């Protein structure tokens with residue numbers, strides 16, 4: 001068994017994982033299916049936005065010069081030529097002494113160079129043949145100019161961007177009914193452990209239900225992958241190899257849980273000696289999840305996470321999520337770190353950096369992180385409440401309340417599985 005292992009940092013482990021990855025192929029999806037997908041190409045504005053000069057208000061389109069000297073007591077009266085609603089094309093030209101009644105979003109009539117809102121005219125709400133303008137306007141006032149926000153040809157969405165509601169609005173505006181996205185990575189999931197029962201099975205002595213598989217499925221889907229459940233494996237090396245090889249044929253990446261430590265039955269650890277395997281790492285300087293392993297099996301990536309639920313969750317967030325983001329072309333795949341003030345002392349010493357689950361709170365403009373003291377690698381009761389990992393550096397006596405620590409927020413879990 002692999003008692004001698006080279007320990008590498010989390011950053012180095014991530015570097016090794018991402019180094020060999022190239023984004024998967026492009027495919028086209030309808031915009032209705034594009035939410036949560038990742039753009040495969042830069043997309044440009046196909047027209048100016050707005051595409052024509054328009055009114056941002058309900059009011060009157062006028063010539064600013066006509067409104068000089070207007071006051072509430074001495075309004076300037078203009079003759080109203082017509083009414084233009086959004087979507088209509090004005091027929092009249094505004095000339096000296098005239099105005100056009102115009103609605104928000106409607107095209108500006110020729111001749112007009114400003115808009116006055118209803119509220120700044122006499123008798124707003126009444127349909128009259130004239131309008132009394134109660135203040136002077138500057139030329140150009142209250143007009144949204146063609147192309148003022150976005151000029152045609154400008155890049156409006158970049159390759160590698162995760163498509164959210166806002167991106168969808170941009171794509172729709174420019175007529176992208178079909179969207180070029182990166183194919184979603186198919187991720188095989190294998191749970192190792194003779195002790196595992198399915199979720200719907202009654203407990204038996206010495207056994208536990210498989211909680212990692214559904215947790216990992218959800219995390220994979222959140223990161224844009226398609227989880228492919230490849231079943232459970234007893235702790236048998238030959239069987240594990242055969243099963244893994246078969247599963248790998250159908251997927252882009254395999255994620256396993258359990259069997260990475262130095263136990264007699266830790267099958268994933270034993271694979272390190274296999275001639276078909278190139279080991280990327282099998283010990284990371286972190287707690288929990290120190291024995292987290294990554295390897296290439298016949299050139300396909302296998303992330304072998306620790307079986308302990310807390311360590312498995314950490315491994316998935318630190319390593320599997322960035323791998324999936326990179327496979328989808330996200331150039332910034334990696335771990336976003338922020339700094340926060342520790343709200344409660346955590347003074348357990350540890351030879352490696354400790355990645356504690358935590359929650360973020362804000363008080364008087366300052367960001368605090370509250371560590372989860374339910375931090376044994378096998379504990380899972382508080383997983384659902386975790387918002388981030390906070391990092392207690394190696395050695396020393398932990399960190400005192402009030403000290404600053406590095407924090408890795410969980411990626412916003414606003415991506416539900418759309419597979």
Ligand SMILES: Nc1nc2c(c(=O)[nH]1)N[C@H]1C(S)=C(S)[C@@H](COP(=O)(O)OP(=O)(O)OC[C@H]3O[C@@H](n4cnc5c(N)ncnc54)[C@H](O)[C@@H]3O)O[C@H]1N2
Nearest residue numbers: 191193210211212213258259260261266289306307308311
């Ligand atoms: N002598 C040593 N023993 C251990 C060491 C060590 O350095 N020397 N490291 C410990 C650490 S740290 C961890 S982490 C675990 C890693 O264990 P494995 O990844 O080999 O995982 P297993 O042994 O298969 O299981 C660990 C634990 O998790 C439970 N488990 C496994 N799979 C699931 C699942 N799908 N759902 C829920 N729970 C699961 C399993 O029953 C065990 O209790 O090794 C330590 N030992």
Ligand code: MOO
Nearest residue numbers: 288289290311377
């Ligand atoms: O690396 Mo283990 O998950 O600390 O117990």
Ligand SMILES: [Mg+2]
Nearest residue numbers: 259261263266
């Ligand atoms: Mg083990």
